[in-house]
Amino acid sequence: TDTIGFGHALRRQGNMDTLNNVKTFRESFKEMMDSINKPYDQCIKYLVENIKLDPGFNEFFKWSLENNVPVVVLSSGMEPIIKALLEHLVGPDYVKMQIVANNVATRAGKSSINEEGGWEIVFHDDSGFGHDKSLTLRPYAQLPEAQRPTMFYAGDGVSDLSAAKETDLLFAKKGHDLIQYCVREDIPFTVFADWKDILAKVQEIVYVSSDGRLTHQC
Numbered sequence: 001t002d003t004i005g006f007g008h009a010l011r012r013q014g015n016m017d018t019l020n021n022v023k024t025f026r027e028s029f030k031e032m033m034d035s036i037n038k039p040y041d042q043c044i045k046y047l048v049e050n051i052k053l054d055p056g057f058n059e060f061f062k063w064s065l066e067n068n069v070p071v072v073v074l075s076s077g078m079e080p081i082i083k084a085l086l087e088h089l090v091g092p093d094y095v096k097m098q099i100v101a102n103n104v105a106t107r108a109g110k111s112s113i114n115e116e117g118g119w120e121i122v123f124h125d126d127s128g129f130g131h132d133k134s135l136t137l138r139p140y141a142q143l144p145e146a147q148r149p150t151m152f153y154a155g156d157g158v159s160d161l162s163a164a165k166e167t168d169l170l171f172a173k174k175g176h177d178l179i180q181y182c183v184r185e186d187i188p189f190t191v192f193a194d195w196k197d198i199l200a201k202v203q204e205i206v207y208v209s210s211d212g213r214l215t216h217q218c
Helices: 008-019 025-034 040-050 057-066 079-089 092-096 134-141 158-163 177-185 195-205
Strands: 072-078 098-106 119-122 152-155 169-173 190-192 206-208 214-216
Touching: 008 025, 008 158, 008 177, 025 119, 025 158, 040 079, 057 092, 057 195, 072 079, 072 134, 072 158, 079 092, 079 098, 134 158, 152 158, 152 195, 158 177, 169 177, 169 195, 190 195, 195 206
Parallel strands: 072 098, 152 169, 169 190
Antiparallel strands: 098 119, 206 214
16 A cells, blocks of 8 residues: 555554554554555456565474475465465465455446456455454364364554464564563564564474474474
8 A cells, every 4th residue: 555555554543453452453554445446357466566575484384394394374464465475475385374354346337357347355354453363373272172273363554353262372573563562562572573582482382203203392
């Protein structure tokens, strides 16, 4: 939205309103999305051409594939955009990630998402988050101890508030809003600068035995 929507100032105000409980994330994010009139296929093209992958993510993903560590993308973005970005930035192996995200639909009165002002976001659920990421995490947390995985979650902003309390180890990106929320709510977190930091920390914690079993390092 900074360049093709209502701009940086209003986006930051929306984030602050969410952080300070003035608006729900669902409300502020819908305002952001509604400020974009560009046809959806052009939005995808613009993002693919301009978004860069966080340093170290491909190395982390390669390690996860080699060691049978599932990677789940929980996003407040829209699934077609997430898939297009991952295919471009990660390559064909992106299909090995589970993606849980919002979606897109043709706006009432329009004939296609690929016309000016023709699309609108379709939220994943009815929560104030639009996509309550805790709903994906909690079933894993409630498994019997012998089956329950160790959960790592990495986030940076107000779209990640719903997940912050639901994971075993939360990675919060340096200099971003999620840290402010965690400090205020007394939620433990580990700061990361990029995915190289995350990979190093996960490798400290997880031991992969020769038979492929994952255990905690003692």
